[in-house]
Amino acid sequence: IALDARTFASDAANRFGAYANEILEQVEEEKLEYPLFVKPSRAGSSFGVTKIETRDAKALADAVYEASKHDWRVLVEQGIDAREIECAVLAARDGEEPKASWPGEVVLDKRQAGEDQFYDFDSKYMDSAASHVEVPADLPEETLQRVRKTALAAFKAADGRGLSRVDSFVTKDGRVILNEINTMPGFTPISMYPKAWEATGISYSDLITKLIEGVILD
Structure with a gap:
C-alpha cells in the first residue's frame, strides 16, 4: 500500500535560501499544485508547518527554515481540496x-x-x-x-x-x-x-x- 497524497522530502535544513530555487524546480518537475504545505518530517501538533499559496522562493526558504527547527528532514506536500x-x-x-x-x-x-x-x-x-x-x-x-x-x-x-x-x-x-x-x-x-x-x-x-x-x- 502506498501513500497517495503527493509529496516529496528534502534534506534542505542547512541551505535554506540557496536551496529554495532547487525546491521550486522540483515542485514544477513533480507537477505539484499550490497551495503547498512545508512541514518537518518527524513532528506533531502542526509544529513548524507553513502554507505556501503561490510560487515564492523567499516564502519557501522561510518555510523550510521554520520546519527545520523541528527536524532536519523537511517535507513539501501538495494541498488537497x-x-x-x-x-x-x-x-x-x-x-x-x-x-x-x-x-x-x-x-x-x-x-x-x-x-x-x-x-x-x-x-x-x-x-x-x-x-x-x-x-x-x-x-x-x-x-x-x-x-x-x-x-x-x-x-x-x-x-x-x-x-x-x-x-x-x-x-x-x-x-x-x-x-x-x-x-x-x-x-x-x-x-x-x-x-x-x-x-x-x-x-x-x-x-x-x-x-x-x-x-x-x-
Whole structure:
C-alpha cells in the first residue's frame, strides 16, 4: 500500500535560501499544485508547518527554515481540496486482529479560524472556539466504512502494533485517499483518538486499560 497524497522530502535544513530555487524546480518537475504545505518530517501538533499559496522562493526558504527547527528532514506536500477524516485503530495485544473506530473529523469554525486557515497549532491548542470534533464524521455510511477499511489496510501494511490514528482525505466525489499513519496519536481526553473510540463504544478509561493490559499480558 502506498501513500497517495503527493509529496516529496528534502534534506534542505542547512541551505535554506540557496536551496529554495532547487525546491521550486522540483515542485514544477513533480507537477505539484499550490497551495503547498512545508512541514518537518518527524513532528506533531502542526509544529513548524507553513502554507505556501503561490510560487515564492523567499516564502519557501522561510518555510523550510521554520520546519527545520523541528527536524532536519523537511517535507513539501501538495494541498488537497478534500476533507481530512481520521480513524482510530487498536490492536492492544500482540497478534490481535486490529479494529477500527468510527471515523471522525475536526471541523474548523470558519468564522473563528478564517476561511483560508488550516488546522495549525493555535487552532488545535490555543483557541477552543476554533474547531470541534464530530464522530462519526458527517459522511454517508458507505464512505465511512471505506475509510475504516483503508485505515485497517494501512495499519496492517505498516505492521502496526498497539494503537495508531490513520488519516485519510475524502474528496468531493467520494474518493478516499490515504494521507498518513500516526503511530503515537494525541491521547488527551479531548483528542480525536479517544473520542473516536468513545463514539464506537469504548470509554477513555477502558481504552487505557486495554492498552496497559496488552503490554502486561503479552
